[in-house]
Amino acid sequence: MSVRTYTDLEQGTDEWLAVRCGVLTASLIGKLITKGGKVASNETSERVALDILAQRINGICDENFQTFAMQRGHEDEMEAKVLYSTHVAPVSEIGFMTNDKWGFTLGYSPDGLVGNSGLIECKSRLSGLQMATICAQAVPDEYMAQIQTGLMVSEHEWLDFISFPALGGGKMMVKRVYPDLDYQALLIKAAEVFEERISLRMT
Structure with missing residues (x-):
């Protein structure tokens, strides 16, 4: 089946959560x-496995609590999309997409689509972190797994990473990212x- 898109889903809704349930995203x-570029075998990776396993067995996702920072990030994301659409390129929205070409399914909820070949991923950054990102002119390592997975799932050619100043008052940075085949491997x-x-645990 490869790429499957859910264009009518609104991110954050119960319907969106239901489609993502049990999917590695x-x-x-x-x-x-x-951080050293190895497959993890630790408490964090084990907890992810158990969470997804539970979702696949019982079909229930844990409630997604909204913190102030998450709400702020959502508002900043909307503002970033407006600025990007005005100064760079129009953005269209989509709820979720999956790809199963590897024999298993990966999922991705992009912040936006740009034409037929591009994506955007918006992050709201506190002042010091935003300044560090602008000075480095590079995407922070902490977001690269999400970005490269998004490119794999969507099969799009590029993704514009948007680093947005939290609560305004600073400059927005846009950095284009292309598929990194070694990282994706x-x-x-x-x-x-x-x-x-x-x-194994399911058995």
């Missing part, structure tokens, strides 16, 4: 690898190990 896969390997771990 781009927002989680980074917990399956170490690591993610695929981590997902394979993850699925094997779940399969």
Whole structure:
């Protein structure tokens, strides 16, 4: 089946949560690898496996609590999309997408689509972190697993990472990212190990 899109889903709704239930998503896969670039085997990766296993068995996702920082990030994301659409390119929204070409399913909820070949991923950054990102002119490592998984799932050619100043008052940075095949190979390997771990526990 490869890429499947859910265009009518609104992110954050019960229907959106139901479609994501039991799926290894781009927002989680980074917990399956170490900072040293290895497949993780630790308490964090084990907890992800158990959470997803429970979802696949009982079909229930834990409630998603909204903190102030999460709400602020959502509002900043909307403002960032408006600025990007005005100064760079129009953005269309989509609820969720999956890809199963590896023999297992990965999921991704993009912040937006740009034409037929691009994506955007918006992050709200506190002042000091935003300044560090602008000075480095690079995407922070903590977001790369999500970004590269998004590119894999969508099969799009590029993704614009938008680093947005939290609560305004600063400059927005846009950095284009292309598929990194070596990094993606690591993610695929981590997902394979993850699925094997779940399969054993399911049995």
